[in-house]
Amino acid sequence: MKKIKIAPSTKTGFKHWLMQRFSALALIPLIIWLVLSLVKIIEDPEGYLPVFFAYEFNAVMGILLIIASLYHGSLGMRVIIEDYVTNKVKIHFYIMLINFISITTAVAVVIAILKLHLIN
Amino acid sequence: MNNENNQKPISPHLQIYKWNISSLTSILHRFTGVVLYFSIVAICWYIVYYTYSTSIKEQSDICECWFGTIFKIVIISATFGLTFSLYYHFCNGIRHLFWDIGKGFELKTAKINGYLVLLISTVLTISTFLLIVYLKLY
DSSP, rough: OOOOOOOOOSHHHHHHHHHHHHHHHHHHHHHHHHHHHHHHHHHHHHHHSSTTGGGGHHHHHHHHHHHHHEEEEHHHHHHHHHOOOOOOHHHHHHHHHHHHHHHHHHHHHHHHHHHHHHHH | GGGGGGSSSOOOGGSSSSOOOOHHHHHHHHHHHHHHHHHHHHHHHHHHHHHOOOOOHHHHHSSSSSSHHHHHHHHHHHHHHHHHHHHHHHHHHHHHHHHTTTTTTTTHHHHHHHHHHHHHHHHHHHHHHHHHHHHHHO
């Protein structure tokens, strides 16, 4: 019988697990806010959508929601990649790709929301 | 050393097992998570596009032809799936958080919870769309 080599622990698993739970907890009120504000937008899309981020509360909640969800999403995608990709080089490549997508998206959208907040 | 990569045990693939409620909820959680991640990225870039485009009003008029109808149907069904994904991941995520504090692990409770999560997310999705129809009509 072949012996299976087990990769040495990187000691980052517990922090990863814990941060995924913390970001999930943070997302609960943010998602409730999202659903309630989407209902408000649908009620009056033309009047409300252009000035949506002009309200301080909406801008703050929107930025928090996007950062928390992208963070939670990249942690989750990392787990899926580690579970289903066998090649170590590919694992590192995909994880870096996901982190790259998440960080660039977060920075771009935060700047966009700030612009929408300031011009309206 | 090159062969080492291919001998790593990987997660069980889906085709092998008999479906039951616990495996269904688990894989749906992952699947909806992936869907939500990529839709968040897409929505974020749409916000960026919306911010920097000056003539957004003109572009929102889709032509009144068969292509526009198909486009609308695709958008509506994508929104439906996305709404279900969001509600499902939200409800099942809360179930996972309860598991993390050590509650609801008994086989019977976990089964009932699984059906409950599916039911609640379906009901929430349908009621959201009924609400949208109601708000659009009145």
